[in-house]
Amino acid sequence: xxxxxxxxxxxxxxxxxxxxxxxxxxxxxxxxxxxxxxxxxxxxxxxxxxxxxxxxxxxxxxxxxxxxxxxxxxxxxxxxxxxxxxxxxxxxxxxxxxxxxxxxxxxxxxxxxxxxxxxxxxxxxxxxxxxxxxxxxxxxxxxxxxxxxxxxxxxxxxxxxxxxxxxxxxxxxxxxxxxxxxxxxxxxxxxxxxxxxxxxxxxxxxxxxxxxxxxxxxxxxxxxxxxxxxxxxxxxxxxxxxxxxxxxxxxxxxxxxxxxxxxxxxxxxxxxxxxxxxxxxxxxxxxxxxxxxxxxxxxxxxxxxxxxxxxxxxxxxxxxxxxxxxxxxxxxxxxxxxxxxxxxxxxxxxxxxxxxxxxxxxxxxxxxxxxxxxxxxxxxxxxxxxxxxxxxxxxxxxxxxxxxxxxxxxxxxxxxxxxxxxxxxxxxxxxxxxxxxxxxxxxxxxxxxxxxxxxxxxxxxxxxxxxxxxx
Amino acid sequence: xxxxxxxxxxxxxxxxxxxxxxxxxxxxxxxxxxxxxxxxxxxxxxxxxxxxxxxxxxxxxxxxxxxxxxxxxxxxxxxxxxxxxxxxxxxxxxxxxxxxxxxxxxxxxxxxxxxxxxxxxxxxxxxxxxxxxxxxxxxxxxxxxxxxxxxxxxxxxxxxxxxxxxxxxxxxxxxxxxxxxxxxxxxxxxxxxxxxxxxxxxxxxxxxxxxxxxxxxxxxxxxxxxxxxxxxxxxxxxxxxxxxxxxxxxxxxxxxxxxxxxxxxxxxxxxxxxxxxxxxxxxxxxxxxxxxxxxxxxxxxxxxxxxxxxxxxxxxxxxxxxxxxxxxxxxxxxxxxxxxxxxxxxxxxxxxxxxxxxxxxxxxxxxxxxxxxxxxxxxxxxxxxxxxxxxxxxxxxxxxxxxxxxxxxxxxxxxxxxxxxxxxxxxxxxxxxxxxxxxxxxx
Numbered sequence: 001x002x003x004x005x006x007x008x009x010x011x012x013x014x015x016x017x018x019x020x021x022x023x024x025x026x027x028x029x030x031x032x033x034x035x036x037x038x039x040x041x042x043x044x045x046x047x048x049x050x051x052x053x054x055x056x057x058x059x060x061x062x063x064x065x066x067x068x069x070x071x072x073x074x075x076x077x078x079x080x081x082x083x084x085x086x087x088x089x090x091x092x093x094x095x096x097x098x099x100x101x102x103x104x105x106x107x108x109x110x111x112x113x114x115x116x117x118x119x120x121x122x123x124x125x126x127x128x129x130x131x132x133x134x135x136x137x138x139x140x141x142x143x144x145x146x147x148x149x150x151x152x153x154x155x156x157x158x159x160x161x162x163x164x165x166x167x168x169x170x171x172x173x174x175x176x177x178x179x180x181x182x183x184x185x186x187x188x189x190x191x192x193x194x195x196x197x198x199x200x201x202x203x204x205x206x207x208x209x210x211x212x213x214x215x216x217x218x219x220x221x222x223x224x225x226x227x228x229x230x231x232x233x234x235x236x237x238x239x240x241x242x243x244x245x246x247x248x249x250x251x252x253x254x255x256x257x258x259x260x261x262x263x264x265x266x267x268x269x270x271x272x273x274x275x276x277x278x279x280x281x282x283x284x285x286x287x288x289x290x291x292x293x294x295x296x297x298x299x300x301x302x303x304x305x306x307x308x309x310x311x312x313x314x315x316x317x318x319x320x321x322x323x324x325x326x327x328x329x330x331x332x333x334x335x336x337x338x339x340x341x342x343x344x345x346x347x348x349x350x351x352x353x354x355x356x357x358x359x360x361x362x363x364x365x366x367x368x369x370x371x372x373x374x375x376x377x378x379x380x381x382x383x384x385x386x387x388x389x390x391x392x393x394x395x396x397x398x399x400x401x402x403x404x405x406x407x408x409x410x411x412x413x414x415x416x417x418x419x420x421x422x423x424x425x426x427x428x429x430x431x432x433x434x435x436x437x438x439x440x441x442x443x444x445x446x447x448x449x450x451x452x453x454x455x456x457x458x459x460x461x462x463x464x465x466x467x468x469x470x471x
Numbered sequence: 472x473x474x475x476x477x478x479x480x481x482x483x484x485x486x487x488x489x490x491x492x493x494x495x496x497x498x499x500x501x502x503x504x505x506x507x508x509x510x511x512x513x514x515x516x517x518x519x520x521x522x523x524x525x526x527x528x529x530x531x532x533x534x535x536x537x538x539x540x541x542x543x544x545x546x547x548x549x550x551x552x553x554x555x556x557x558x559x560x561x562x563x564x565x566x567x568x569x570x571x572x573x574x575x576x577x578x579x580x581x582x583x584x585x586x587x588x589x590x591x592x593x594x595x596x597x598x599x600x601x602x603x604x605x606x607x608x609x610x611x612x613x614x615x616x617x618x619x620x621x622x623x624x625x626x627x628x629x630x631x632x633x634x635x636x637x638x639x640x641x642x643x644x645x646x647x648x649x650x651x652x653x654x655x656x657x658x659x660x661x662x663x664x665x666x667x668x669x670x671x672x673x674x675x676x677x678x679x680x681x682x683x684x685x686x687x688x689x690x691x692x693x694x695x696x697x698x699x700x701x702x703x704x705x706x707x708x709x710x711x712x713x714x715x716x717x718x719x720x721x722x723x724x725x726x727x728x729x730x731x732x733x734x735x736x737x738x739x740x741x742x743x744x745x746x747x748x749x750x751x752x753x754x755x756x757x758x759x760x761x762x763x764x765x766x767x768x769x770x771x772x773x774x775x776x777x778x779x780x781x782x783x784x785x786x787x788x789x790x791x792x793x794x795x796x797x798x799x800x801x802x803x804x805x806x807x808x809x810x811x812x813x814x815x816x817x818x819x820x821x822x823x824x825x826x827x828x829x830x831x832x833x834x835x836x837x838x839x840x841x842x843x844x845x846x847x848x849x850x851x852x853x854x855x856x857x858x859x860x861x862x863x864x865x866x867x868x869x870x871x872x873x874x875x876x877x878x879x880x881x882x883x884x885x886x887x888x889x890x891x892x893x894x895x896x897x898x899x900x901x902x903x904x905x906x907x908x909x910x911x912x913x914x
Binding site: 001002004005006007008009012013015016018019020022023024026027028030031032033034035037039040041042045 | 770826829852
């Protein structure tokens with residue numbers, strides 16, 4: 001009996017040994033990772049004690065800072081609604097969005113790798129978060145907001161050489177400082193002011209997509225800029241008539257002239273000569289149909305698969321209609337890639353993380369690139385885009401003293417009046433600015449979006465000149 | 472478990488200052504541990520408040536010295552480590568309760584004192600274990616009546632109907648029933664044992680007949696517990712039953728059959744009872760309902776993880792985020808503020824206590840004392856494992872107090888009575904060994 005008593009003791013001892021081993025795993029080996037789970041409320045409680053860092057623009061102008069300390073901090077946004085969707089909001093009740101969310105750990109001064117350990121270290125001192133420096137330029141952002149005015153839409157401005165975002169506007173917007181107070185009306189507003197159209201709005205691209213079709217056509221070798229193509233008022237595709245905008249017709253013209261005049265019926269034929277596979281391949285090379293890797297959440301848009309694309313489908317996407325959907329950020333990247341000799345720089349919004357004492361902890365100069373097309377091909381597409389602004393549908397985007405390359409778009413959509421698009425880059429030879437403008441239900445791209453582009457391009461070029469031409 | 476050999480039995484002629492010197496030394500150490508912990512919590516969290524909880528804690532710790540003095544006076548030769556380890560665990564529990572629920576600290580100190588009083592009374596009245604044999608059916612009846620009362624008029628807290636309210640007191644009958652069942656099992660088994668361990672053909676039917684009363688009470692208790700949603704106690708009672716059956720009869724086929732019956736019963740409960748299903752599902756994947764049913768177990772895990780190796784320090788963590796932190800989930804709370812070092816120390820204290828308890832049982836004078844001692848040791852061991860493992864997600868969580876650690880009066884009374892019985896069994900065992908089988912003294 002004593003032996004069996006000992007056996008029972010041994011079984012229990014083995015169970016306790018298992019408990020000890022398990023505790024070692026949970027507390028010491030898994031500990032840091034488990035403690036850093038977003039579900040762990042200790043993280044938020046500890047973060048309440050840290051003074052949040054500031055968000056600055058590329059000239060270190062303050063876009064967001066805080067008053068008070070610890071849990072009584074109040075976030076301030078000196079520019080009001082101008083940077084709404086870029087900065088996002090920091091609400092104790094509704095959470096975080098935008099840069100406030102994505103760079104929360106940096107703003108709390110915590111390393112991304114092990115925030116939990118850093119939190120514990122930070123307990124001893126009065127913790128200060130780091131400053132986040134953005135690539136955006138207040139002057140360009142202001143110009144874009146003013147140019148759009150009260151209209152719904154978005155503007156995305158990039159430096160095509162690096163991918164740095166110079167401005168990103170979505171209208172209507174909101175004041176991040178008053179989100180808590182105005183949540184009820186903001187979240188119910190049918191115009192969706194909280195929604196970031198620049199990165200997540202998905203629209204048919206309309207004729208601005210002809211830039212992609214032209215790239216595919218010239219790249220396929222089956223079409224040349226000087227080739228002749230017919231531009232009738234309408235063309236029959238599989239029993240359905242496709243019309244030109246406002247029933248225009250130009251007769252026998254060159255491919256270049258078809259692009260400059262934005263002739264849909266001619267582009268249906270150019271698409272047919274190029275082939276559906278080549279058009280879709282070019283669109284994929286530009287990154288359409290895929291979410292852009294970025295500092296903010298992005299939508300993928302929609303690119304129909306080849307097997308779903310019949311004769312009619314090919315005809316429709318050739319001039320940017322059908323089931324195609326793109327985001328303003330994607331279209332700005334299309335313009336930037338053409339301007340940057342066919343190389344698309346990955347876009348980014350944050351250039352530096354700075355310690356409270358100004359020390360630079362981390363610098364981002366660029367985030368990588370992809371080759372969309374060859375430099376000679378990009379030069380031929382650029383030539384066509386220059387002609388659009390010089391003599392075609394995009395003359396309203398001309399900036400005195402600068403050659404602008406662009407493409408208009410007037411996108412039919414199920415929600416009424418056409419969306420007005422304009423994509424552009426400047427100076428055309430060696431561009432330092434690329435952009436995309438969309439005015440929702442704004443009308444004709446060349447009349448509505450091109451003037452917006454002109455103002456923003458002028459402001460961006462002026463701001464760069466003032467800064468001495470540095471990227 | 473390896474345990475140091477007990478000191479050689481001494482004669483009553485030893486001067487009283489030399490008696491139980493090890494116990495005295497260890498008790499002082501446990502007292503210092505408790506005093507420093509209480510003072511640290513007070514200064515860190517409630518510097519402006521009254522010192523009453525700290526003083527009450529000091530009085531409770533002094534109570535252990537009173538018990539020690541009583542043991543010296545009656546010249547108890549029993550194990551000298553059991554009481555100090557119980558004191559150390561009580562001290563850690565009291566410190567954590569003060570940290571988590573300062574309003575409960577004075578009451579917990581009172582519960583410890585009540586427990587120590589029960590220990591003294593039990594030492595005086597229950598040390599001679601013949602009552603176990605005589606009153607075994609009374610024990611079973613009282614135990615079952617208490618469980619039935621709990622089902623009928625019990626009060627539900629934390630999803631289990633396990634409390635009886637008497638005036639302004641709430642009683643947790645499960646803790647008392649634990650002792651009554653150990654006595655009943657021991658009383659019946661010690662009688663049945665000779666019949667079942669006889670050589671010859673084994674017949675399950677006749678065995679079942681002889682073990683009938685035992686099985687009846689066991690199944691009855693389990694059914695009551697399942698219906699009052701108290702799965703922790705059900706596991707404890709069943710585990711006690713199997714351990715004592717194995718120790719008394721020594722038949723592994725009983726154990727295997729028992730474990731198979733447990734598996735079958737558990738899977739039936741899983742299918743029949745939603746509350747069992749919830750427990751198991753939450754155990755398997757607490758993340759599926761992180762804000763709801765998985766919240767408690769996840770907060771326990773976060774507490775353990777946040778504590779890391781060294782812990783946040785007393786008062787510097789957030790164990791108050793864990794629901795029921797001062798009762799069922801006190802172990803993860805210790806893990807957060809005292810780290811893996813703290814949880815290892817507490818687990819080591821339990822291991823030490825159990826090692827000594829089993830040693831006392833093995834050295835007991837006669838099968839009845841051995842069965843009672845082993846039953847008590849197994850009960851406390853299983854109970855501790857069920858709640859420490861449950862609160863850390865090693866096994867599904869079922870609410871049951873951690874002996875000496877958790878807040879509560881019924882548990883304190885029951886566990887300190889168990890210590891009294893262990894001390895008595897150890898004392899008598901050593902005296903018997905010293906006198907030798909023929910009654911002559913050899914020292």
